[in-house]
Amino acid sequence: MNCSELEQKILLASSGELQDEELESLQSHLAQCAQCKAYHDSIDALLIAADGSLPTGEPSAEAISRIKEAAAPRQKRVVVFPRLWVHALAYAAAVVVLISGWLMLPRDDGGRGDRISEINTIVAMMSEENVFSTNIKEGEGGNEARLRALANTLLEIQGFTESQTLDEEWLDQLTEPSPTALLEHNTLSPLWKGYV
Amino acid sequence: MDASDRELIEGYRNGEIAALEDLVTKYRRQLFGYILNMTGNSSEADDVFQEVWLRVIRKLSLYNEKNFLGWLVRIAHNIVIDRYRRKKPVVSLDKETDEGQSLMATVVAKDGDPEKNAQMGEVGTHIAEAVAQLPDDQKEVFVMRARTGLTFKEIAKVQAVSINTVLARMQYAITKLRPLLQEDYANL
Numbered sequence: 001m002n003c004s005e006l007e008q009k010i011l012l013a014s015s016g017e018l019q020d021e022e023l024e025s026l027q028s029h030l031a032q033c034a035q036c037k038a039y040h041d042s043i044d045a046l047l048i049a050a051d052g053s054l055p056t057g058e059p060s061a062e063a064i065s066r067i068k069e070a071a072a073p074r075q076k077r078v079v080v081f082p083r084l085w086v087h088a089l090a091y092a093a094a095v096v097v098l099i100s101g102w103l104m105l106p107r108d109d110g111g112r113g114d115r116i117s118e119i120n121t122i123v124a125m126m127s128e129e130n131v132f133s134t135n136i137k138e139g140e141g142g143n144e145a146r147l148r149a150l151a152n153t154l155l156e157i158q159g160f161t162e163s164q165t166l167d168e169e170w171l172d173q174l175t176e177p178s179p180t181a182l183l184e185h186n187t188l189s190p191l192w193k194g195y196v
Numbered sequence: 197m198d199a200s201d202r203e204l205i206e207g208y209r210n211g212e213i214a215a216l217e218d219l220v221t222k223y224r225r226q227l228f229g230y231i232l233n234m235t236g237n238s239s240e241a242d243d244v245f246q247e248v249w250l251r252v253i254r255k256l257s258l259y260n261e262k263n264f265l266g267w268l269v270r271i272a273h274n275i276v277i278d279r280y281r282r283k284k285p286v287v288s289l290d291k292e293t294d295e296g297q298s299l300m301a302t303v304v305a306k307d308g309d310p311e312k313n314a315q316m317g318e319v320g321t322h323i324a325e326a327v328a329q330l331p332d333d334q335k336e337v338f339v340m341r342a343r344t345g346l347t348f349k350e351i352a353k354v355q356a357v358s359i360n361t362v363l364a365r366m367q368y369a370i371t372k373l374r375p376l377l378q379e380d381y382a383n384l
Contacts, residue, residue: 008363015347042374046323050342053320054327056229057238063246064220070253071208071216 003036010036014043201264209257216256219264220249227268229343234276234336236328244279248272266350269340273354326373334369337362 009026012018018026030037204222207215227248232241248271252259261267327335333355340346340354348366352359 007367008360011363011366012348015341017347017349043370046370046373047342049320049323050327050338053324054229054339054342055232055236055324056225056343057232057241059224059228059245060242063242066246067220067249067253068213068217070250071213073211073213 003033003039006036007039010040010043013040014047198264205256205259205264216253223265223268226265226344227272230269230339231272231276233327233339233343234272234332235279240279244272244275247275251275263346263350265344266346266353269344269346269350270354273336323373327369330369330372334365334372337365338369338373341366 006026006029009018009022013023013026030040201219201222204215204219208219228241228245231244231248232238235241235244248268251271252268259267327338330338336355337351340351341348346354348359348362352362355362
């Protein structure tokens, strides 16, 4: 192989791409050939000189800034507030539907006793007070007593005091309530009087 | 691929922005130096440099090559080629200033490392001017070797030619540069 053919191997050697065996062979030749040795030395010298003299510079701060901006992931807007309200409304609607459906279910005994329990449940949900603590427990005193307690609770919610309790006569009226009867008994809520 | 490059790429893929910034910093000088020498214009080099990284950001999720710098240079090469095809106005470094000095000499004096330039003196200026006069494909091979340190195999990938073609281009470049530096070469 002549010196012209060896130039490409010298270039590959300068970039570290020559195989070990070929590199060894080349180095043996360079030790003996001044022309190839001069070519080998000039390659390194030129590359070193060029690295120091070719135009060099830095990208602008604006370019760097735009690159950083493009690299940052876009933050997704997470809207929490509406989603919470949607969930809350959905749950509330489900509860109302369940209760309504439950109330509409037929009862064997006319459902009076169960209805009282159901109304108690609804009242408990509406009232801030724990009405179950004052209610007569199921089976204790029968449905009539429970109905009395429930009615008292409803009256309390309407603003009546504990002294204005229901008596037996009033309770009987509840089975066939009429606004006139309630008005005569003077237990009709003041708030309702305007509607009679 | 360099182990640190692999870690930085994975870091960015996992959402660490700082990892990409580290890559930009790591290859800033080599990449910008290559682009500047190919465009001959600082402003255009800035645009190309930015465009390279924007493309990197878009495609990094798919990247699986061995040499990250080689990939950067290849992207830059394609952008420069596209711009030349569109005939974007580029100031030639051969154009002379009012003082009769080529712009290359001006650029070298302005952008070159002052300490190195002081040491290299006229030699450095002659080299820079001689490189600027090379045909584009030969200049590119020489600049890539000098500025980025890419191997001839990687340069062949950038230029999409065989390694023998790249070696031939480098031989032609060296052949043209050596006589121009005949006197100065003795001082190298």
